[in-house]
Structure formats: C-alpha cells, structure tokens
Amino acid sequence: MASGALSTLAIATLAGALRVSTPFLFVSLGECLTEKSGRINLGNEGALVLGAMTAYAGSYLAGNPWLGVLVAATCGGLLGVLHAGLCSLTRINDIAMGIAIMLAGTGIAFFFGKPYVQPSAPLLPTLPLGLWSDSPQIRSALEVSPLFFIGIVIGIFMTWAFQNTRAGMVVRIVGDSADAARAMGLRINLVRFAATATGSALAGIGGAFLSLVYPGSWNEGLSSGQGLIAVALVVFARWEPLACIGAALLFGAAGALGPSLQTVGVSQGYYLFNAAPYLLTLVLMFIAVAPGRRMRGAPGELSIVR
Template sequence: MSSAVLISIAMTVVGAATPILLAALGELVVEKSGVLNLGLEGMMLIGAVTAFAVTYSTGSAPLGLIAAMAASAAASMIFGFLTLTLTANQVATGLALTIFGIGLSSLIGQGFVGRTVDALHRTFPAALAEHPVWRLIFGHSPLVYISLVMTALVAWFLTRSRAGLILRAIGESDEAAHSIGYSVIGVRYLAVAFGGAMAGLGGSYYSLVLTPMWADRLTAGRGWIALALVVFASWRPLRLLAGAYLFGAVMTFELHAKAAGVSFLAPEFLAMLPYLATIVVLTVISVAPAGGRLAAPACLGKPFRATG
C-alpha cells in the first residue's frame, strides 16, 4: 500500500472522528456535572441545519458556525429548564430533545435540500494543505484543530482549574456542594449550555465540511456514538480523543471496504459496523469487574432539589 493511500486513509479517519469528538467533549462536561443529556443527536442536527442555512444565506462559514453553536445551546436550554428547574426525568427529556431536533432540522432544511455551500476545508496555505505529505498535518479544516485544542482545554479545565473542580464536585455530591454555598443548578445550566454549543459545532462539521450540502438526518446517528464514546472513555478527555479516532477508523474501514468492492461482506453489514462496535464496547465495559462505570459521576442522571 502506497504512502499516498495511507495518508488518504488517515485524512478520512480524522474527518470521521472530529464531529463525534466535538460532540462527545461537550457531553463529557455535562455528565461530569451530574446531568445526563441524551439529546445529543437532536442538537447536532439543529447545529448542522443552522450552520448550513446561515452559511448559504450569508456566504460566511464562521457566522454559520457561531449560529450553529448558539442554536444548539438554545435547544439545550429547553432540556436544562425541564430537567434542572422542573426536575423532569433526564432520560425521557433527552430522548424528546432528540426527536424535537430531528423534526426541527427536517422542517428548516426543507428549502435547502440538494443545495450546496463552499466547503470549509483549509486552514493553512495551499502549499502546505495540498502537499502530498504535509497535508496530513496541515490539510484539515479549522474544526479539526479546534477539536484538538478543545480536548486539551477540557482536560485542563477539569483537572487544573478551580471552576472545573467545582463542577466535578457537584457531579460527585450535589448536596455537599450546595451545603458549602455552590450553585448546583447554575453550574449545571452552564455545563448544559456548553454541551449544546459543542454538539452544534460537531453537527456543523457534517454540513460545512464532510458533505457541504443539506440532506435530511445528515448526522446519521453519530450523536449516539458520541454518547457511547463518553462511557468508553471513562469520562476522561484524553481517552475520549483516542476513542474518537478509534471509532473514526472503524467508520473509515466501512467506506474503504465499500469503495474497494469487498464482496464477502454485505453492504448492510459494513454500514452497521460503527454501531456494532459501539455495542461491543459498551458490553465489554459493563461486564468488566472494574469497568468504566466506576468512573461515572455519582450524581449522574439524578435530579437535584435544594433543601435549604
């Protein structure tokens, strides 16, 4: 196999991994605060259609990215109000948010089906971005580099910053954090908003980079993979990075196997490989004697009601 082919495969892996890494980073912060938001798929779709619509209408991809983050953060605030203020069931509300996002993106995207925008490809000059070898480092869209920077920032935030330690404390023992004066609901609202913004950024990658056109349900269930990835990574940002690229490699195998005309595996089986890998990983973690479940925040998914 030539070096050009290997570089092409590596580029594809990066492209497949980036959106789920962005969305999963936001969800990791949300879950570290003790909130379980299963609406990731819906928020990614809202971000994807908003980014495309704004970019198509204004011709500005940066404006499209900002709008995607704002729209998904706003959608996450619906979830936040229902679960944090009204203490609704987080699982049911998250699933409702996904259904809402799917429907809303289909409605908004009706007028954009089949239309295209200029892809958000290069960050560096063409001499580097299109070089046969250096393009592996310099040939990606800005969102790829943003995802790597955000991984480092989230890791630093959760382990080194005072605010991150407060957020983790709230996720581990909300009553104790409340008793010493921390605003549990306020911190969780901020975490949920951040998770929504990151989901919107991940969704925008599909409509502005991977396939710079609008099609219904463009994310194709990748939000569920991002949710599973948080568990796979045991709620650790650097493991999340490795896991995202591992899942990206699985997705890339599917694409290259189809392109190569692999006949001994049915196309339907290849299409389900990323989701099959998700199920296998979660099964292994759940049966392991000291699996990733032990790293889950103690208050994850539990409603908080201030008692004093």
C-alpha cells in the first residue's frame, strides 16, 4: 500500500513537473537572456499573460495552435520592445518600469481577452511518450508537449551560443561591463534592445503553453506569477541557461508536489511545499554571496546584483 502510494506520488509529481515546468522554462530562459545583457525585465509577467491570451485568440481565430504560438511570441516581443525602448532612456529604473509594463501587458490581455474566455480553441498536440506502458497513469503523465523539448533545445543552444558565438559574447560583454563594451565600440542599447525583445518573446511562448497545453484554456487567473518567479529562478540557476532547465524542472516539481500529496491523502503542509523553491533560492544566495563579493555568474551591469 505504502509503495503504491509512493509510486502514485512519484508519477503525479513527474507529470506535474513536466507540465508545470514548461512555462517556467521559457520565461526563465527569456529572463536569463535579458539579464545577461545587463537589464532586468519584470515585465515578462505581462508578456506571459499577453502571450497566453493572444495564443488562445490566435489559435481560435486561425484554427491553428502553432499560429497562436507565433502570435504570442510576437506580442510578447512587442512588449519587450516597449520595455527596452523606455529603459534605454537615461535615469529610468528598470525594476519599476518592468512592473509598469507587467501591469500594462496584463491589462491589455484582460481587456481584449474577455471574448475568448468562453470559446474553446484548438490546443497544441502532445507527444504520447508513454505508449510503452500499460499504466494509464504513466501514459497520461508522459503526454509531453513538443514545446517542452523546444524549450530544452533553446536552453542548450543558448549555453552554446553564450560560449561560442560572436552574438553570445557581445551580449555577455554588454552585460558584464558597459565600459568594456563602449571601448570595443559595441552599441550597448541596441544589444540590450535585442536581448530584451527576444527574452520577452520567449516569455510570450511560455504563456502560449499555459493557454494551449496546460491547463489549456484562457482566463484571467491563468498565470500564478511565473513571470516574477522567473527572476528568482534565474538567480537560482546562476544565470546559466542549462541550469535554468534544471531549475525550471525543480520549481515545477515543487509546485506539483503539493497537489500530488493531496491525491494520496496528505493534506498537511500543502502550502509549505510551494515555498520550498523560494526558500532554497534564498539559502543558496545566502551561501553564495559574501560581503564585498559578487555572486558567481552574475552579470556585472545588472542592477539587482550591484
């Protein structure tokens, strides 16, 4: 009995982790890219919600969910363009502007999203990776969205690109030392503009996952703050795209553990599990940072690590 409950728990947590982690994965990769260029974008929460709405609307109107994903990336990217454009003015606080962008993005999504709460749009297909198993639980747990794998590929690509491509190096230089970048004749604002817009587009795709895969509908309570949590997640991952993948899975699993525990009858401490990833991030920061020492891997120009 106990082992049965344990395997139910493990499967439910695995299923939850695969589903819950994908939006985290996209938003954190987007946030990671933006922060690597030396700017923080809390507006990714707005891009996520706007992406969720536009993806659903796009899929409903065009009848093709992949077109919805494209629309979400575009709209998220536009919000990033707004943030990047405004933050390139002098004396603008990127944290406060991010919150304003979050508010505007969420507002626009709710405003235009009202007509799409009721109708059902075509959802993205999933890959049935559990066909080998007889257990319906495992089968449904391993219905993995292709977006999950796309996110992992993007994460691996970003790691490689930061090390091995000119564009990746340029982003890192701009993020680590504006003085060095200026001395090399790099156009700092342009690089940050591109990084922020691309990052927001990724956040938009994360939103598309919410509305087109899991939970797979559009309503105003769809996001549970993944866009803001991504900031913590990127710190946890020490600004490494590969580590972002692991961190997204961990945050997803921690988020899924609570509901899974409920399915096997454990209801105590449900909410404390939700706090586990944040507590872990805090402890990690506490260990990693010492007075007068910057966190390893942190971009030097980033306002939140100075």
